Amino acid sequence: MEYLRLFLIFCKIGAVSFGGGYSMLPMVQDEVVSRGWLSESELMNFIGVAESTPGPIAVNLATFIGSSQAGVLGALCATAGVVLPSFLIILLIAAVFRTFLKNRVVQGALVGIRGVIVGLICAAGVWMAVQLLFLTGEEGAFAFDWRALVIAAALAAETAVFKIFLKRSASPIVLILTAAALGALLYMI
Amino acid sequence: MEKESAKTKLKGLLLLFGLFMKIGLFTFGGGYAMISLIRREFIEKRKWITAPEFTDMIAISESTPGPLAVNSATYVGYKIGGFWGALCATVGVVIPSFVIIYVISLFLEQFLQLRAVAAAFKGIQVAVAFLILSAGIKMFREMEKKPVTVATAVLIFAVMILLDVFALSFSSVYLILIGAGVGLAAYFAGRIVKHKKNGRLSADAADGAQSGGADGQTACDGDRSAQDAQEGRTPAPADADGQTACGGEDISVQNAQEDKASAPADTDSGSREEE
Numbered sequence: 001m002e003y004l005r006l007f008l009i010f011c012k013i014g015a016v017s018f019g020g021g022y023s024m025l026p027m028v029q030d031e032v033v034s035r036g037w038l039s040e041s042e043l044m045n046f047i048g049v050a051e052s053t054p055g056p057i058a059v060n061l062a063t064f065i066g067s068s069q070a071g072v073l074g075a076l077c078a079t080a081g082v083v084l085p086s087f088l089i090i091l092l093i094a095a096v097f098r099t100f101l102k103n104r105v106v107q108g109a110l111v112g113i114r115g116v117i118v119g120l121i122c123a124a125g126v127w128m129a130v131q132l133l134f135l136t137g138e139e140g141a142f143a144f145d146w147r148a149l150v151i152a153a154a155l156a157a158e159t160a161v162f163k164i165f166l167k168r169s170a171s172p173i174v175l176i177l178t179a180a181a182l183g184a185l186l187y188m189i
Numbered sequence: 190m191e192k193e194s195a196k197t198k199l200k201g202l203l204l205l206f207g208l209f210m211k212i213g214l215f216t217f218g219g220g221y222a223m224i225s226l227i228r229r230e231f232i233e234k235r236k237w238i239t240a241p242e243f244t245d246m247i248a249i250s251e252s253t254p255g256p257l258a259v260n261s262a263t264y265v266g267y268k269i270g271g272f273w274g275a276l277c278a279t280v281g282v283v284i285p286s287f288v289i290i291y292v293i294s295l296f297l298e299q300f301l302q303l304r305a306v307a308a309a310f311k312g313i314q315v316a317v318a319f320l321i322l323s324a325g326i327k328m329f330r331e332m333e334k335k336p337v338t339v340a341t342a343v344l345i346f347a348v349m350i351l352l353d354v355f356a357l358s359f360s361s362v363y364l365i366l367i368g369a370g371v372g373l374a375a376y377f378a379g380r381i382v383k384h385k386k387n388g389r390l391s392a393d394a395a396d397g398a399q400s401g402g403a404d405g406q407t408a409c410d411g412d413r414s415a416q417d418a419q420e421g422r423t424p425a426p427a428d429a430d431g432q433t434a435c436g437g438e439d440i441s442v443q444n445a446q447e448d449k450a451s452a453p454a455d456t457d458s459g460s461r462e463e464e
Contacts, residue, residue: 014255044318048310048317049290049293054215054286055258055287056256059258060286068294075287086255087255090263090264090267091267115340119342119344120346122346126322128318128322132318176316179316180316183310183312
């Protein structure tokens with residue numbers, strides 16, 4: 001039963017995560033945190049791991065959550081679930097509806113969906129930042145964390161340096177490693 | 190002889206599986222990293238898909254749900270080897286992440302017991318928020334600035350923050366469905382306004398009834414352009430189909446796909462015609 005539930009939940013997430021890996025994060029938060037499977041901060045730890053290992057975030061998260069809930073079979077069910085909707089949709093498009101996405105009505109719906117996705121991702125980022133900076137007290141009470149602010153400033157500086165001097169964006173792995181080193185340094189004091 | 194061709198087909202599928210496993214193993218940092226890998230492997234090195242097909246593929250992957258890596262693996266796999274090609278490519282691209290993450294999931298909790306690691310992860314959480322926020326800002330910047338899209342994005346942002354502040358939960362799945370509804374409403378409203386402006390008031394009544402037909406027209410146009418791209422490369426049969434306007438589309442597309450289905454086998458063991 002647990003397996004079937006994992007499979008179905010991740011099917012649902014896979015079917016609506018338009019626009020790449022980040023768009024599934026709000027959905028995963030909804031499903032996983034509200035069910036008490038993982039706490040907000042456990043989920044964030046894991047997103048950090050998913051970002052620094054190869055493969056799509058969606059697949060990494062599904063595997064991890066499946067495994068933490070129901071072992072290797074759970075991981076398998078969750079991963080199969082998250083992949084299946086994309087697989088079927090792309091197969092249908094490639095095989096039958098080559099022009100489905102060029103249809104203007106479909107494009108109209110996608111215009112609205114894109115707006116929602118961007119809003120969701122921005123809100124998820126802002127709210128995470130607020131929690132990390134200001135709500136670090138017991139059970140989310142107000143408490144300002146200057147260390148988090150220092151780390152965020154360092155990451156912003158690093159991004160700027162990459163843009164200006166190396167003419168490319170800093171890879172997520174570089175940023176995560178920087179933050180890990182700074183975190184180990186600052187939070188150990 | 191049949192056995193022979195089954196063997197080469199299997200070999201092609203295995204190759205597809207292996208290549209996508211390699212791609213899955215080296216895509217750090219999300220789907221976009223894999224685009225250059227796919228380009229090099231399948232367009233430049235093996236010429237299994239053409240550049241316009243590749244652009245098509247990215248557009249399709251971006252406007253369908255699911256990770257870009259999975260979507261493009263399924264698409265490229267299907268183009269090259271039909272259903273089984275799609276399956277091999279998709280499973281191949283997922284396996285490396287699955288194995289790596291499964292192993293990590295076994296140890297992460299113990300690993301986090303270490304004080305230094307827990308401290309490092311507090312830093313990593315900041316990086317995660319930073320990455321998500323910059324991805325969101327980047328997406329907003331690159332978004333087509335249609336009034337509907339911007340309005341929805343801002344509204345959804347406000348709603349989500351309010352929900353967070355008051356610790357309410359509302360599934361984002363519904364928000365996405367609402368977004369699709371808003372997009373559709375804006376599209377049809379736009380059409381009606383356009384018609385009225387053109388002074389074709391009489392056409393308005395027919396518009397509702399005909400919208401299906403009109404869209405069929407667009408689909409047809411799209412088909413033709415897709416076909417043009419294919420005609421460049423597919424031999425005689427596609428030309429014959431090209432003359433039938435819309436009806437023959439499916440057949441010609443299928444022809445092209447069948448031709449491509451044999452591609453892996455071709456590269457492996459000379460030309461199929463000899464068999």
